[in-house]
Amino acid sequence: MLGGVAITGGRMEAFDFRYSMGELSRGELLDSATSPPGRYVWEVARRTLARVPGADAVVVSNPLLASRGARLADLLRGGDTLRCPCVLTDAETFPVAYVLPRALFDQGLGRFLCLLSANRAATDAQLLSQLTGQIVPRRQTPLKPLAPLPKITAQGYILGDNLAAWRTQCADAVRLIRTRADWRRLPFAAHHPGHAGDVLFFSLASRLVPAGQLAFQRQVVCRDYLDIFRDCGNRLEPIVLDIPPVSRTGDVSDGRYYLDSLVHIDPEVWAETFMVYCRFSKSYSRTPFNLVDQARFALGDPVATLQDTLYRRAPVKASRCTLPPAPLRVLMQLSGGWPLKAYPSAQARVLVRALVRLGCAVTVLDAPGLAGDGATPTSAGSTGRLAALIRQHHVVVSVDSFPLHFASQILGHPTVAVFGPTFPGNSDAPRRAGYRLPTPALPCAPCGGYRACPLDEGPDCRNHPAPADLVAAILAVAAEAYGTPVRERGDAA
Amino acid sequence: MTPPLNLRVLAFFDARFQSSGPLWQALGSGDPWARALDAYPARRHHSPLLQPGKALGRYDLADAAGAGRVVAVARATGIGGLVLDCHRFEGGYLTGAECLDVWCDDDFGLAFRWTPAPVGDPASDAAALMAAIAGFSPLLADGRQLLVVNEPYTLPDPAGTVALLRHAAVAAGLGGLYLVATAAEARGGLLDAGFDALLDPGPAQWRSCKPAELLNGYTFLQAEAGHADGGMFDDTIMSYAQFVNSRMVDRPSRGKVFPRVVLDFADWPDHPQGGATLLASTSSVLYRRFLAGAMVHVAQHFPEAERLVFIDSWNHWRQRSQIEPTTQFGSTVLDETANGIRQGGYVALTRVGEPTPGNSPGVDYDAVAALCREIEEELSVSA
Numbered sequence: 001m002l003g004g005v006a007i008t009g010g011r012m013e014a015f016d017f018r019y020s021m022g023e024l025s026r027g028e029l030l031d032s033a034t035s036p037p038g039r040y041v042w043e044v045a046r047r048t049l050a051r052v053p054g055a056d057a058v059v060v061s062n063p064l065l066a067s068r069g070a071r072l073a074d075l076l077r078g079g080d081t082l083r084c085p086c087v088l089t090d091a092e093t094f095p096v097a098y099v100l101p102r103a104l105f106d107q108g109l110g111r112f113l114c115l116l117s118a119n120r121a122a123t124d125a126q127l128l129s130q131l132t133g134q135i136v137p138r139r140q141t142p143l144k145p146l147a148p149l150p151k152i153t154a155q156g157y158i159l160g161d162n163l164a165a166w167r168t169q170c171a172d173a174v175r176l177i178r179t180r181a182d183w184r185r186l187p188f189a190a191h192h193p194g195h196a197g198d199v200l201f202f203s204l205a206s207r208l209v210p211a212g213q214l215a216f217q218r219q220v221v222c223r224d225y226l227d228i229f230r231d232c233g234n235r236l237e238p239i240v241l242d243i244p245p246v247s248r249t250g251d252v253s254d255g256r257y258y259l260d261s262l263v264h265i266d267p268e269v270w271a272e273t274f275m276v277y278c279r280f281s282k283s284y285s286r287t288p289f290n291l292v293d294q295a296r297f298a299l300g301d302p303v304a305t306l307q308d309t310l311y312r313r314a315p316v317k318a319s320r321c322t323l324p325p326a327p328l329r330v331l332m333q334l335s336g337g338w339p340l341k342a343y344p345s346a347q348a349r350v351l352v353r354a355l356v357r358l359g360c361a362v363t364v365l366d367a368p369g370l371a372g373d374g375a376t377p378t379s380a381g382s383t384g385r386l387a388a389l390i391r392q393h394h395v396v397v398s399v400d401s402f403p404l405h406f407a408s409q410i411l412g413h414p415t416v417a418v419f420g421p422t423f424p425g426n427s428d429a430p431r432r433a434g435y436r437l438p439t440p441a442l443p444c445a446p447c448g449g450y451r452a453c454p455l456d457e458g459p460d461c462r463n464h465p466a467p468a469d470l471v472a473a474i475l476a477v478a479a480e481a482y483g484t485p486v487r488e489r490g491d492a493a
Numbered sequence: 494m495t496p497p498l499n500l501r502v503l504a505f506f507d508a509r510f511q512s513s514g515p516l517w518q519a520l521g522s523g524d525p526w527a528r529a530l531d532a533y534p535a536r537r538h539h540s541p542l543l544q545p546g547k548a549l550g551r552y553d554l555a556d557a558a559g560a561g562r563v564v565a566v567a568r569a570t571g572i573g574g575l576v577l578d579c580h581r582f583e584g585g586y587l588t589g590a591e592c593l594d595v596w597c598d599d600d601f602g603l604a605f606r607w608t609p610a611p612v613g614d615p616a617s618d619a620a621a622l623m624a625a626i627a628g629f630s631p632l633l634a635d636g637r638q639l640l641v642v643n644e645p646y647t648l649p650d651p652a653g654t655v656a657l658l659r660h661a662a663v664a665a666g667l668g669g670l671y672l673v674a675t676a677a678e679a680r681g682g683l684l685d686a687g688f689d690a691l692l693d694p695g696p697a698q699w700r701s702c703k704p705a706e707l708l709n710g711y712t713f714l715q716a717e718a719g720h721a722d723g724g725m726f727d728d729t730i731m732s733y734a735q736f737v738n739s740r741m742v743d744r745p746s747r748g749k750v751f752p753r754v755v756l757d758f759a760d761w762p763d764h765p766q767g768g769a770t771l772l773a774s775t776s777s778v779l780y781r782r783f784l785a786g787a788m789v790h791v792a793q794h795f796p797e798a799e800r801l802v803f804i805d806s807w808n809h810w811r812q813r814s815q816i817e818p819t820t821q822f823g824s825t826v827l828d829e830t831a832n833g834i835r836q837g838g839y840v841a842l843t844r845v846g847e848p849t850p851g852n853s854p855g856v857d858y859d860a861v862a863a864l865c866r867e868i869e870e871e872l873s874v875s876a
Contacts, residue, residue, distance in 0.1 A: 014743070020835070020839065021831075021833075021835040021836045021837045021839070022835040022836045022837075022838060022839025023838070023839065046795055112638050150544040202660075276571055288785075288840055292875050306843075307840070309843065311844070312845035314845075342747070343632035346872070348869045349868075349872060350869050350872065351865075353868045353872075354861070354864050354865050354868055357864065357868075358864070406667075424844075425840050425844075427841075428844075430842060431843075437844075439789065439793065439844075441741045441742060441743070441744055441786060441789075441790065442737075442738045442741055442742060442786075443737045443738065443741055443779055443782035443783040443785075443786045444734055444737070444738055444779070444782075446781075455735065455738070456615045462742075467865045467868075467869075468858075468862040468864075468865040468866075471861045471864075471865065472853075472858050472861045474854050475853070475855070475856045475857070475861070476856050479853055479855045479856070480853065
């Protein structure tokens with residue numbers, strides 16, 4: 001719950017906003033894991049002003065905290081005369097809410113609120129001071145001290161190193177504004193350097209955000225993923241990071257990686273760019289929304305209604321294999337970013353053998369062990385090579401990993417999506433002819449398991465669809481996309 | 494807030510929480526809340542019953558305002574109707590529906606659950622049942638009044654009973670019944686007997702997964718020696734995560750079975766000598782996913798006018814399965830219910846439709862399944 005209060009000539013009107021679980025009704029905000037808390041301060045202020053267009057000022061609660069608008073209004077009424085702008089804190093120094101003058105938004109400076117630390121009132125006050133040209137006081141409220149906060153808040157925010165990351169982006173912004181007279185025109189960069197799928201989602205999002213709402217001009221990206229960045233048509237200018245992407249094992253948190261990565265950014269670029277932390281501020285599997293929509297929100301698009309979400313948009317491209325329809329050529333990616341995502345090897349063998357017996361030619365990416373079952377192993381290496389491979393096959397079958405998203409969302413190729421331990425809603429493609437997602441049914445997903453199932457401790461996820469379901473889906477997709485008669489058993493002979 | 498795609502989430506409801514009226518008198522008067530909540534754990538693994546929270550309190554359904562508050566909270570949560578038990582009394586049935594009906598309309602209706610019992614004149618019994626459920630805002634499935642038949646395996650002649658019920662419904666002017674039998678899979682022949690659909694049985698009726706591995710040999714020896722609570726061996730304890738997975742795994746193969754979503758379950762108050770069924774390590778987050786997943790399943794596999802999900806329960810306090818606000822946890826569970834309904838509705842709305850999985854005319858699904866089974870056997874032999 002986020003509170004917003006519009007102040008008009010001393011009169012207050014309070015509003016409640018909540019992180020949406022899917023309805024996206026008027027008072028709901030798209031729940032975006034890749035948006036720092038400051039992004040929500042901007043959005044709530046924008047929505048509050050839309051409801052009270054004549055307001056002189058708007059007050060927004062700290063997104064890390066659950067606070068209703070009415071509670072916020074109570075805090076505003078108590079104590080000394082309210083100054084605007086100012087930062088309200090708890091009985092100590094933790095920021096509870098921001099009092100923002102209307103002029104900030106009239107001057108088009110709303111996006112700078114993305115840079116707020118949301119956990120150090122002094123730094124946030126300095127940022128607001130630089131933005132408004134006024135001294136911004138901190139006003140204590142009677143609210144009991146908020147510290148210590150939990151590691152993960154009820155709203156899903158992951159604190160830990162992220163607190164330092166948000167503080168650093170805010171302090172860096174203050175420094176930049178102080179040193180550059182032209183700070184208003186300097187570009188914003190989304191710091192979201194990897195991994196492969198994430199770069200794809202941000203690239204796609206950058207294309208979908210309407211021009212007038214895109215708050216960013218640049219994106220930090222690892223050199224390893226620069227080809228993805230380009231081949232997915234990212235509209236932002238890349239800032240290349242020459243270090244390996246963050247480890248998936250969790251040894252190094254996203255927040256720590258952000259802090260460590262800054263020294264590897266070209267100092268000249270850093271000195272003229274507002275860097276916004278856009279790796280995961282929240283747990284992304286808590287929200288039902290697609291990561292593309294989450295990235296769009298992070299980049300400035302309000303994605304305010306269901307009609308705005310990815311699933312309501314018609315697919316723009318439809319790639320097809322131009323080779324003769326027989327034999328049906330199937331390209332498979334059966335391993336993903338972490339071990340538990342991999343399609344279980346015993347089932348993979350059944351899948352490959354069944355397709356081969358049906359007369360299909362099966363190519364597997366990064367799975368040489370399946371050669372004995374009749375598949376042709378290969379590897380892609382680059383997005384250019386992967387795109388060529390995809391176009392040489394009629395149907396792509398992939399677990400929740402980059403090739404799946406590339407084939408289904410960028411190329412629009414006939415695809416069968418295989419989900420097990422992850423939640424399809426976060427990264428599947430909009431439904432269309434030539435796309436299938438045999439629905440994983442178990443409520444234990446997303447489980448967060450990395451190497452083993454958290455329930456039975458086995459190495460395989462039992463939420464993956466059975467081989468028979470995948471074979472049927474492949475045949476159905478082929479028939480749908482190419483209009484070819486479905487292979488009958490024995491065709492190969 | 495109503496879920497899209499004609500999805501309806503219903504909740505089993507105990508209408509006995511009233512301090513006057515025919516149902517209260519029939520059940521022996523007294524304090525219905527005391528009857529439900531006066532039970533104290535006799536074993537270490539029995540979690541105490543929870544207490545009604547401030548939001549609704551110990552309401553009196555006989556008081557129109559009290560009933561109205563309950564319905565308003567259920568509606569705000571996204572629930573589309575309540576399922577009330579039919580209580581036998583002096584040759585007829587009482588449901589308590591009259592307390593709630595005034596607050597119902599087309600968007601929020603009432604359905605009923607009937608537990609068969611041996612009677613001398615089944616035709617009269619069916620007529621009495623129809624008289625008891627007629628005249629209220631009906632909860633419709635496929636355009637017909639919904640009636641859940643509990644424990645259908647006790648019926649000596651399921652087809653005969655179905656015919657009798659349908660005949661009685663027409664005679665009572667109900668315009669048809671949508672009959673749902675409590676059974677886990679279609680293989681029992683109940684659909685052939687004329688039932689329209691099935692509904693997952695409750696945790697005590699169908700122990701769909703193995704008991705939790707809380708009881709190893711060490712514990713057993715300890716208990717036998719009197720050093721540990723031997724009562725654990727008398728009850729069945731299931732891990733909640735295993736339980737919800739077992740309820741959702743491979744659902745399409747079970748046929749036309751509506752999901753029953755359960756938050757918690759512990760019937761130890763009614764099994765003081767052992768034999769209780771309990772869910773352990775329950776989680777409101779997993780419950781939300783269970784609910785959302787059930788909605789998506791129903792949206793994908795059921796005809797548009799028959800998309801129902803049942804929550805067990807709204808207020809079965811004596812089984813700890815209630816989703817109403819509690820003193821101990823506030824409205825956490827109710828909020829997760831609303832979140833689950835929103836999430837399930839969103840996923841269903843954005844994913845369900847053409848092309849429909851499993852419906853491609855050119856694919857011989859049985860042949861594909863047989864081929865895969867054959868290969869699995871070959872591989873297991875060669876291993």
